Amino acid sequence: MNPEKKTQRQPTAVRKAQIKEAVLSIIFSQGLDQLSTRNLAKAVGISEGTIFRHYASKRDILLDILEDVKSGLLKDMAAIVQKEIPAQERLEQLFCKHISYLLENKGITILLFAEVAHLNDAELKSGLNDILNTQIQYIQNIIEDGISAGIWTDKFSLDDIGTLYLGMPVMMNIRITLSQEEAAPLNFCKRMLPLFEKILKK
Amino acid sequence: MNPEKKTQRQPTAVRKAQIKEAVLSIIFSQGLDQLSTRNLAKAVGISEGTIFRHYASKRDILLDILEDVKSGLLKDMAAIVQKEIPAQERLEQLFCKHISYLLENKGITILLFAEVAHLNDAELKSGLNDILNTQIQYIQNIIEDGISAGIWTDKFSLDDIGTLYLGMPVMMNIRITLSQEEAAPLNFCKRMLPLFEKILKK
């Protein structure tokens, strides 16, 4: 009658993926303080104890998600930076990839900022620092190329430009989290890019 | 020998101010998850029960801090918007006031973002939404004046410019929280302003 009543036994790789997905889903739709191991287990459809078969601690789950960002988003961004196309096109691809990744993984930014806020965990903190610095480094690489190619100005600090850049995806997340509208900023990347490019123009 | 050993009885207005100050201090220097009523009481130097003499709940303390932002920062910003000086000067004053307020109240931004992250409280959430929208409104007012005066371009959406603007203070806070360096961004306002103004130029 109900073939899905009993939990199916699954290999740890599958369960880990389910757990990480449930973490992001709970954070985005219910908020961080609903992310208890109890709720997490219920969302995956397993018992609380089973979570600890696959992860040694709740913290380990978050660290694993950070690794996914590094091997997912950051790898994609690195590939764009190294493309043999004009700096302007790379900038657009980089920014739009960045934005679409955040929209597809809506809990990620909140999770990262929660760690900024709680900040008592040195390893999580430095993991986040790595991610932000790597992203800034990628934009700076592209901008340096644009300056060398003579299309962009060199009168601003690359660090400040990086700060301004990162503010855009961060603000997008804050606003969709506050409004909880999923659909709105689909064209966010195309809308914001002209503003950012104007700063770079000679 | 030790005249400060026993806690002095204080009027509720004084205690409320001490409690709010301790909240921001704990958040900035120890992180959000150290903000328990136990730690809070210890920081103020009173017993845990006394906190609940002055505030009905922990949540009420946070709501009171939100009110302080409204009657402090937002009032100051409103006064700047209404000044009879060129839009360019008002923009600089508004932005630098915004930045210095955040540097003087270092726990504020983390507290606000924690609420974005936890977001299960409708009243806190809408209080934060009010603050962000008011700030965006103020910049938009100044920019509209600059456009009317013919010094700035009207080719970008005011909403998008507002998003870009707010990203700057937000990123500043993220970076000082991650690096925990207090001194660094004293000139943040003066450094970032030229980048932002370039977008507005005709």
Next chain:
DNA sequence: ATTGTTAGCAAGTGATTACTTACATAATAT
């Protein structure tokens, strides 16, 4: 077939949380 390993659950664990209760004393009003 036997054995070892992996994935599962129910029912705990102690620690911590925000908050309450009962009672005491200081300040104020009458």
Next chain:
DNA sequence: ATATTATGTAAGTAATCACTTGCTAACAAT
């Protein structure tokens, strides 16, 4: 002086947290 109110504390409370324990059954290797 006396009564009232405001501020204080110590010692609770029930609920929740991340995590553990003891046991079972599914699966894989030999």
